[in-house]
Amino acid sequence: MTKTRSNPKVMAVASGGGHWVQLMRISPAFAGARLVYVTVEPSYRDQVGDARFRLVCDATRWNKFRLILLLCQITFVILHERPDVIVSTGAAPGYLAIRIGKLFGARTMWIDSIANVECLSLSGERIRAHADVCLTQWDHLARAGGPSFEGAVL
Amino acid sequence: MIFVTVGHQMPFDRLISAVDAWAGERGRDDVFAQIGETELRPRHIRWAAKIDPAEFRERVEAAETIVSHAGMGTILTALELGRPILVMPRRESLSETRNDHQVATAVRFRELGRVSVAMDASEIPGLLDRLGSIPAGDRISTEASPRLINAVRGFIFEDRRPI
Numbered sequence: 001m002t003k004t005r006s007n008p009k010v011m012a013v014a015s016g017g018g019h020w021v022q023l024m025r026i027s028p029a030f031a032g033a034r035l036v037y038v039t040v041e042p043s044y045r046d047q048v049g050d051a052r053f054r055l056v057c058d059a060t061r062w063n064k065f066r067l068i069l070l071l072c073q074i075t076f077v078i079l080h081e082r083p084d085v086i087v088s089t090g091a092a093p094g095y096l097a098i099r100i101g102k103l104f105g106a107r108t109m110w111i112d113s114i115a116n117v118e119c120l121s122l123s124g125e126r127i128r129a130h131a132d133v134c135l136t137q138w139d140h141l142a143r144a145g146g147p148s149f150e151g152a153v154l
Numbered sequence: 155m156i157f158v159t160v161g162h163q164m165p166f167d168r169l170i171s172a173v174d175a176w177a178g179e180r181g182r183d184d185v186f187a188q189i190g191e192t193e194l195r196p197r198h199i200r201w202a203a204k205i206d207p208a209e210f211r212e213r214v215e216a217a218e219t220i221v222s223h224a225g226m227g228t229i230l231t232a233l234e235l236g237r238p239i240l241v242m243p244r245r246e247s248l249s250e251t252r253n254d255h256q257v258a259t260a261v262r263f264r265e266l267g268r269v270s271v272a273m274d275a276s277e278i279p280g281l282l283d284r285l286g287s288i289p290a291g292d293r294i295s296t297e298a299s300p301r302l303i304n305a306v307r308g309f310i311f312e313d314r315r316p317i
Contacts, residue, residue: 008310017162018226025230025298029306041162043206062252085310109309111302115226117258133315135305148316151301153230154294 009034011083011101013094015058016041018115022089025153026111029087036081038074038093054081059092061122067092075100089113095123098131109133114153116141156285157217158187158199159210161225165192166250169242172275173221174199176282186213211235219285221278224256229269236293240281242272267291 010033014023020039024047036052037044045053056073059066074096086101087109088094098108112124114137120128128134128146136142137152158173160166170189177185178198185199188210192203205213214220214228215235222228224241232239241263243256257273264271270288272278281288297303308314 006311010310016227018228018230021227021230022298025296026303026306028297029303029310033310041207043208046208087306087310107309107313109306111306113226115255115259117255117262121255133309135302135316137302150305150316151299151303153298153302154233 007034008084009036009082011036011038011078011081011086011097011106013038013086013088013097015039015091015093016044018113019089019091019094020044022111022113022153026087026089033085036077036083038077038097040093052081056093061092067096071096071100078104078106085109087111090121091123095127098127102130107132109135111135112137112141112147114138120147155213155217156182156185156219156221156282157213158185158189158221159223159228160188160190161223161228162190162204164244164250165190165194166223166242166244167192167194168248168250168275169221169223169278170194170196170201172242172278173282176279179279180283219288221282223250224260224263224269224271226259229259229263233268233291233294234296236290238270238285238288238290239268240270240272240278240288242275242278 010030014020037048038054040058054077057070059070078100083106085107086097089111108131110127110131112120134147136147139149142149174196187199187201188205189201214231220232220239224243241260243260244251246254260271263269
C-alpha cells in the first residue's frame with residue numbers, strides 16, 4: 001500500500017470534447033505520478049507530454065455493440081497498464097474503467113462533468129455505488145453518501 | 155472573424171441555418187463554421203464538417219466571437235482564451251441531443267456572467283447584430299480550482315476521501 005501511494009500509477013480516462021477538456025484542467029493533480037491517459041481521439045496525444053496515451057473506441061450507452069467493444073478494449077488496457085488509481089471525468093470509457101479497475105484492486109474516482117448542473121449524469125448515478133469517490137462540481141448536488149463537492153474545473 | 159462550432163458528436167442545423175441566414179442578410183463574409191456530419195449546406199458562410207483540436211483552438215483564439223452549442227468543451231476553451239461566446243442550447247425535443255442538460259448549463263453560465271445565450275434561433279440575429287456587446291472576460295486559468303486539484307491529489311497520493 002505504501003508503495004502504491006508514494007509512487008502510484010494513475011490511469012486518467014475521458015471521452016472527447018468537454019470530458020477531455022475538464023480532464024486536462026484537472027491534470028496538474030497527476031504531477032509526480034506514473035501516468036497513462038485513456039481517451040477516444042488520437043489528436044489529443046499532443047496535449048499529454050510524456051505521459052502514456054492509449055486509445056479506445058468512442059461509445060455511448062445507445063450503441064450496445066460498440067459498448068461491448070469498448071469494454072474489451074478497456075479491460076485489455078487495464079490488464080496491460082495495471083493502474084493503482086483510476087480517475088475519470090466520464091463518460092462511458094470512464095464508467096467501464098472504474099468498474100473493471102475495481103475488480104483488479106484499483107482505487108477509483110469519478111468527477112461528474114460541470115455541464116451537469118441540475119443533477120448527476122446517468123453514468124455518475126450508476127457509478128456512485130462502485131467508485132471510491134464520486135464528485136459533483138456543483139455544491140447543491142452534494143449529498144451525504146455521495147456525490148461529494150470538492151470544487152470545480154472553473 | 156466569427157467562429158461557429160457545433161461540437162464533435164452531432165450536427166446542429168438549427169444553429170447553422172440561423173447564422174447562415176444572418177450572414178447572408180448582413181453581407182458578412184468573415185464567418186467560418188464547423189458544422190458536423192450533416193447534409194445541410196450553408197450558402198453564405200465557409201464551413202467544414204470537422205476540424206482537429208489544434209485548429210479548433212487556433213480558430214477560437216483568432217475569433218472576434220464564438221457562436222456554438224452549449225457544450226462544455228467549447229465554453230471552457232473560449233473562457234481559457236478570453237473570447238466572447240454566444241451559445242444556443244441543444245433541445246432533446248428536437249432530437250438535437252439526448253437530454254436537456256445544455257439548457258441548464260446555458261442558464262447557469264449566463265447567470266455567472268460567462269456566456270451570452272440565445273434560448274432559440276429567433277434570438278440569434280439580434281444578438282449577432284450586437285456582437286460588440288457580448289462581454290469578453292479575462293482569460294481564465296487553464297487549471298481547475300485549487301480545491302479540486304488538491305482533492306484529486308489527496309486521493310491519489312494519500313487515499314484522502316471526502317467525509
